[in-house]
Amino acid sequence: GAVVSQHPSWVICKSGTSVKIECRSLDFQATTMFWYRQFPKQSLMLMATSNEGSKATYEQGVEKDKFLINHASLTLSTLTVTSAHPEDSSFYICSARDPLPKNHQETQYFGPGTRLLVL
């Protein structure tokens, strides 16, 4: 199946610093990528939708100035958590939509996630 990678897989940072997380689609071009956040024992919560070459669409309650999203190419989207605080500690997962799926039904693939711990 299609592969979506994330880097780094985990990161620990000090409060006030910025952290960048990369999401790559490895064997298809993703016109749309999605960023999710998952707190312990909770469902994945959609943060924003990232379309290549345009501004991201953020879900209600998600601060666009704090969570900067850049989708500069068809295979790469980045999420930057600016001025991170302990409450931003979470599991961040991206997914990528394959516009030309080999399997006509499966169109969205998830990355392995990035665990962020802000001290």
Added chain:
Amino acid sequence: KNQVEQSPQSLIILEGKNCTLQCNYTVSPFSNLRWYKQDTGRGPVSLTIMTFSENTKSNGRYTATLDADTKQSSLHITASQLSDSASYICVVTPPYGGSQGNLIFGKGTKLSVKP
């Protein structure tokens, strides 16, 4: 009320046993219903995907069923293995239109398989 409800919240079974996880949804119709397996600290991995008109879909020891009349889906795991220990998430995609990111997630069932 969540649009996708899963039960049980957690389940412990012995290795080799079978189990069935439930998903009740209110989204109707929908584009597709998926079951994902999420290992601790990992992203979700797709197990099965069914359209509104499908009744069953298998993937190895995993078999998903769908009853559109009762708005229920189940995931049956046969001959469980220790590696089946994970969270299983039911996800419904609303009808076409709007962002494809607006998948509706259940909260998952945490399965623990003991030796």
